[in-house]
Amino acid sequence: MRLKKVRIVGSGLIGTSIGLGLVARNISVEMVDIDPRAQKLAQDLIGAPTPEKADLTILALPSSALSSVLNREYDLNPESKFIDIGSVKTKPVLDVERSQIPTGRFCPTHPMAGREIGGAESARGDLFAGRPWILCVQGVDADVVEAAKELVELLGAKAFEVDVDEHDMAVALISHLPQMVASLLAKQLNAGQSKWLALAGSGLRDTTRIAESDPILWSEIISENREKVLPLLETFAEDLSEVISNLRGSESTKTAIKKLIVDGNLGRSKIPGKHGGVARDYTLLPVVIEDKPGQLGLLFTECDKARVNIEDLAIEHTPGQFTGLITLSLSATDAQTLYEHLLGCGWNVHTPR
Amino acid sequence: MRLKKVRIVGSGLIGTSIGLGLVARNISVEMVDIDPRAQKLAQDLIGAPTPEKADLTILALPSSALSSVLNREYDLNPESKFIDIGSVKTKPVLDVERSQIPTGRFCPTHPMAGREIGGAESARGDLFAGRPWILCVQGVDADVVEAAKELVELLGAKAFEVDVDEHDMAVALISHLPQMVASLLAKQLNAGQSKWLALAGSGLRDTTRIAESDPILWSEIISENREKVLPLLETFAEDLSEVISNLRGSESTKTAIKKLIVDGNLGRSKIPGKHGGVARDYTLLPVVIEDKPGQLGLLFTECDKARVNIEDLAIEHTPGQFTGLITLSLSATDAQTLYEHLLGCGWNVHTPR
Structure with missing residues (x-):
């Protein structure tokens, strides 16, 4: 099948972004929202839909609703296929089981494109471009799965199939636990003096960045996935408690802390890099630049001339000063090539490592 | 006074970097190390010293040594001034009190320029450029403080005066606690499946980046500052325990989680940004680029043309795909200028936010 018309229930960031992405691919989209103002804004952004019934209904509203x-929705259009887009998958499945929608007609999905901006006005049609989109296809009718996959493809996302239970375990580990830990860590800063925080480096900034997240959205996600998040928090708490009792003792403190850091090194090394490689496979190339307009542009122009591919980049902040440290991540070969190239044209570049 | 000759005891990353920075300013530098190979490498890098006695001795060796x-060192040169460079300040002060060095002749200092690379071969003379350098001047003779400040200035760093006790409390909060939390979080990933980690976004990457730190260095730092780190870990553990018991209950879960996220928002907002402003003062400008060589260079060339200053930048990773999301941080005015400029030349740029 090819999708002709999609009905999107929920005109927030995700729903409206899906709508924008679909009309760009010539699919008719009908936007719905409990708030008439939000519905009108979304539909205005997207353009008027054709009059026929939707062949796919996307439930893009908060899980609690x-x-x-x-x-x-089933009464309105019993022939439709249904999917949702929630961050936790166990509860939507239960909700559908308790509804008139036959379970085979509903595919639980999760586009992994979260940002902390809400509302139709923040929507963009390419929000999902290149992002993973999880489909829980077990027990779902083949034509519904096909429609969901077509949607993912139309939006430029990449489909991953995972069971409902495994999905909720995975996001508990890779998303919900880090969120809780970052918020707990950032909370501790309220007890510190401002002048101490002025000394903070990129380590504190990175570890607390996601502590900026939206409280309403996240309190819903965490409480909904509490069964999967709880054991992870409990294990974290046990490990923390062991660290504390080791620090209280005096004998084996150093050995215990060293083991913790080693365990952390190992866990960190398991996060894959950009194209499926392991993060630590990249070689880091430090370049010291003057902190003024144009420097980054010149640097990347040289990267282009050297024909190397920058995998990632970090900028070191320098309070009150006008030099900056750029650390480029590249393949080992590209790092060596770029190092020699930049040295040759007088850049303040340091040995790749 | 102006420094003429400096003796640096310890030829690792910090000691050798100080040496390189000083010879570049025409100061004679004598490198010392317990390991003759390291000492020779460092002295070769820096060049032969003049024969006179040092007016400043920098103790740049592991705190345990x-x-x-x-x-x-005092017997060799009782007229010298002394400073150290350790990450924790209580213990060096005690060590000096138990030595023949008069306490007023020793200034505890801490250059905040840590990276996880070791050895003289990784040293660079500009390691401290623009970085904070803490001086604990209480009870230190004026001429020793003056020499320490001159050193900081020569190396392009920025002096901050903090008491020994306050220093150790501050770094416990802004550096040691985040390190422990990041390592504990990254450790939890060892229990997850690899395919789950392939779905990880920048949130998990950022929160665990410093979990790559060196186990030996950090086990020494944490155990040495245990008195200041312990209460912070204990408060963190109490907060975590409260979260866990709220998740175990069923009544007030959402409210409790919401409160935690709000507290985290607040703590996070206290970290100042690059030039002393608050981090959230920047406006974010999302740009979708094709993930191929040259795109970043072209983008920054346009930034240059638009005469805007990029304060920071994030690259969104996209497993197995060839589009990338670049999020630029700029002032609100610059963001609007660049937005219009990039739109005008056909870039896939999104509304500043």
């Missing part, structure tokens, strides 16, 4: 619309 | 050299 899902159960209230299922029967109505 | 400090006490073993104090009396020898």
